[in-house]
Amino acid sequence: xxxxxxxxxxxxxxxxxxxxxxxxxxxxxxxxxxxxxxxxxxxxxxxxxxxxxxxxxxxxxxxxxxxxxxxxxxxxxxxxxxxxxxxxxxxxxxxxxxxxxxxxxxxxxxxxxxxxxxxxxxxxxxxxxxxxxxxxxxxxxxxxxxxxxxxxxxxxxxxxxxxxxxxxxxxxxxxxxxxxxxxxxxxxxxxxxxxxxxxxxxxxxxxxxxxxxxxxxxxxxxxxxxxxxxxxxxxxxxxxxxxxxxxxxxxxxxxxxxxxxxxxxxxxxxxxxxxxxxxxxxxxxxxxxxxxxxxxxxxxxxxxxxxxxxxxxxxxxxxxxxxxxxxxxxxxxxxxxxxxxxxxxxxxxxxxxxxxxxxxxxxxxxxxxxxxxxxxxxxxxxxxxxxxxxxxxxxxxxxxxxxxxxxxxxxxxxxxxxxxxxxxxxxxxxxxxxxxxxxxxxxxxxxxxxxxxxxxxxxxxxxxxxxxxxxxxxxxxxxxxxxxxxxxxxxxxxxxxxxxxxxxxxxxxxxxxxxxxxxxxxxxxxxxxxxxxxxxxxxxxxxxxxxxxxxxxxxxxxxxxxxxxxxxxxxxxxxxxxxxxxxxxxxxxxxxxxxxxxxxxxxxxxxxxxxxxxxx
Numbered sequence: 001x002x003x004x005x006x007x008x009x010x011x012x013x014x015x016x017x018x019x020x021x022x023x024x025x026x027x028x029x030x031x032x033x034x035x036x037x038x039x040x041x042x043x044x045x046x047x048x049x050x051x052x053x054x055x056x057x058x059x060x061x062x063x064x065x066x067x068x069x070x071x072x073x074x075x076x077x078x079x080x081x082x083x084x085x086x087x088x089x090x091x092x093x094x095x096x097x098x099x100x101x102x103x104x105x106x107x108x109x110x111x112x113x114x115x116x117x118x119x120x121x122x123x124x125x126x127x128x129x130x131x132x133x134x135x136x137x138x139x140x141x142x143x144x145x146x147x148x149x150x151x152x153x154x155x156x157x158x159x160x161x162x163x164x165x166x167x168x169x170x171x172x173x174x175x176x177x178x179x180x181x182x183x184x185x186x187x188x189x190x191x192x193x194x195x196x197x198x199x200x201x202x203x204x205x206x207x208x209x210x211x212x213x214x215x216x217x218x219x220x221x222x223x224x225x226x227x228x229x230x231x232x233x234x235x236x237x238x239x240x241x242x243x244x245x246x247x248x249x250x251x252x253x254x255x256x257x258x259x260x261x262x263x264x265x266x267x268x269x270x271x272x273x274x275x276x277x278x279x280x281x282x283x284x285x286x287x288x289x290x291x292x293x294x295x296x297x298x299x300x301x302x303x304x305x306x307x308x309x310x311x312x313x314x315x316x317x318x319x320x321x322x323x324x325x326x327x328x329x330x331x332x333x334x335x336x337x338x339x340x341x342x343x344x345x346x347x348x349x350x351x352x353x354x355x356x357x358x359x360x361x362x363x364x365x366x367x368x369x370x371x372x373x374x375x376x377x378x379x380x381x382x383x384x385x386x387x388x389x390x391x392x393x394x395x396x397x398x399x400x401x402x403x404x405x406x407x408x409x410x411x412x413x414x415x416x417x418x419x420x421x422x423x424x425x426x427x428x429x430x431x432x433x434x435x436x437x438x439x440x441x442x443x444x445x446x447x448x449x450x451x452x453x454x455x456x457x458x459x460x461x462x463x464x465x466x467x468x469x470x471x472x473x474x475x476x477x478x479x480x481x482x483x484x485x486x487x488x489x490x491x492x493x494x495x496x497x498x499x500x501x502x503x504x505x506x507x508x509x510x511x512x513x514x515x516x517x518x519x520x521x522x523x524x525x526x527x528x529x530x531x532x533x534x535x536x537x538x539x540x541x542x543x544x545x546x547x548x549x550x551x552x553x554x555x556x557x558x559x560x561x562x563x564x565x566x567x568x569x570x571x572x573x574x575x576x577x578x579x580x581x582x583x584x585x586x587x588x589x590x591x592x593x594x595x596x597x598x599x600x601x602x603x604x605x606x607x608x609x610x611x612x613x614x615x616x
Contacts (some may be wrong), residue, residue, distance in 0.1 A: 021065050034058050041065050057081050069093040080104055092116035103127050115139045128151050138162035149173050156180050172196050181205050195219050202226055218242050225249035273297035296320035306330045319356035322346035338363045345386045362390040370394040379456045389562045395467040405466045407447055407476050409434035414441045417451025418549035433480050449487045474554045478520050486520025504615040513547050522557045527601050531608035560598045
């Protein structure tokens with residue numbers, strides 16, 4: 001009572017059953033007692049004649065005492081989630097009331113006197129037992145928000161159209177079979193929720209609600225939507241899920257959210273591409289088996305859900321949606337993983353539209369997927385951090401078809417891009433084989449050593465130019481120079497090298513790596529090298545790891561080399577988890593997926609990783 005300037009008192013979420021008399025000495029204008037233990041109105045409240053806001057929601061009140069209506073300055077009254085069965089006629093005395101909430105009570109009827117509160121702007125009666133709304137509701141000409149959801153209404157009075165200021169109308173979960181024709185259109189209506197009723201058509205007058213932004217018709221009986229919806233310029237969110245639509249509706253181009261879940265739709269037309277602002281599209285439980293390429297024009301799309309739907313083929317347009325954040329359904333898990341990889345690659349470096357489908361097919365294992373791609377576009381793909389390997393493979397595939405592809409004496413080899421080879425040493429080694437090494441292609445060039453991130457040069461488009469990877473050149477030099485470890489290592493040499501590679505003393509590891517640099521890499525030790533590469537710090541220092549990677553790059557075929565760049569970006573391996581003696585199954589499964597159809601042995605590499613961790 002000493003707080004003589006206190007005008008707002010909030011006592012929510014307590015166990016209050018009564019209030020002290022001294023509270024009447026406070027100049028309170030707002031009091032909130034939501035979620036307490038009130039079974040009766042505290043009598044002292046009725047002495048707070050200056051009270052403008054009263055919140056008694058979520059208590060155990062059953063009756064509205066007549067003394068309450070002495071508080072004629074009340075503008076906001078919240079009595080939701082109590083046990084009221086009726087509203088007294090004296091409600092008309094609260095002529096200043098602008099917000100009245102009586103949600104989740106036991107009201108079966110409304111007194112006509114309620115509509116004498118002409119200043120009401122918000123009226124929420126959700127969650128009662130109302131079967132009828134009196135015609136007097138038309139007297140609330142200032143009403144902006146009306147919530148009648150979760151009742152038992154079968155009809156609405158036509159006088160509702162007199163509520164000219166209505167902005168939000170919620171009618172969900174009733175038994176409505178139709179909505180009344182509005183003689184005077186709701187010029188300010190922005191939200192209409194008529195979900196979960198028994199509606200099968202919309203009134204024509206809704207076409208005049210040109211400010212409508214959100215329309216929810218979920219859970220009704222619509223077989224078709226009226227064409228006038230396409231003419232609502234501000235409609236941005238449309239939910240027609242759980243209906244009986246068999247045809248794609250005409251839609252306004254400004255939609256940002258479209259929910260067509262659980263309808264018997266069999267196809268998506270090309271006109272879907274007109275929804276340029278669409279961010280969320282839901283097609284769960286439909287009968288769609290293909291999507292038009294026009295889906296690729298939905299550049300704003302972030303969520304595409306079609307759970308329970310599997311497409312027959314992956315549309316090219318889907319691959320172009322690199323802004324997508326959530327994809328559910330539509331594709332089998334392996335296909336979905338590849339599509340997400342293309343999206344990620346597209347975000348890193350934009351890809352030509354006409355290469356998207358070939359790249360997807362290349363990722364799926366089709367060797368001829370890029371056969372029709374021009375050399376110029378393949379060179380553009382060579383600069384991509386995750387997809388360059390497929391352009392490389394295509395260059396090598398085409399080179400294998402040439403009649404004079406062998407590297408031999410008299411040939412001119414040009415090195416383009418970055419390579420682990422020491423170019424000075426390489427030039428000397430090649431000179432001994434009577435092969436000239438150049439660093440810039442010209443008309444004399446016969447072969448190209450294709451490194452990473454090569455710079456484009458017009459001479460590289462010359463016909464009959466043979467492209468080779470580092471592994472081919474390594475194999476050529478191993479045989480030409482008769483490098484003993486690469487060609488015919490003894491079992492004792494293999495055993496000694498393996499012991500040195502996996503030794504806890506990193507000096508011994510370095511000795512083994514330099515031995516292989518000088519004498520070649522035995523194929524039987526590729527698993528050990530890959531395990532060292534994957535182990536990383538602190539198990540394995542970065543400097544030695546770079547040396548291991550160089551040896552792998554120089555000796556792996558192109559399809560096996562892809563592992564080096566995809567183990568993190570594609571398969572998201574958690575090497576720390578694999579090194580754990582009790583490694584989770586998901587990590588081992590990803591490791592196996594990484595090495596599928598390669599020279600590597602998954603179980604052997606997994607075991608080596610555990611050994612490395614234990615020894616170091």
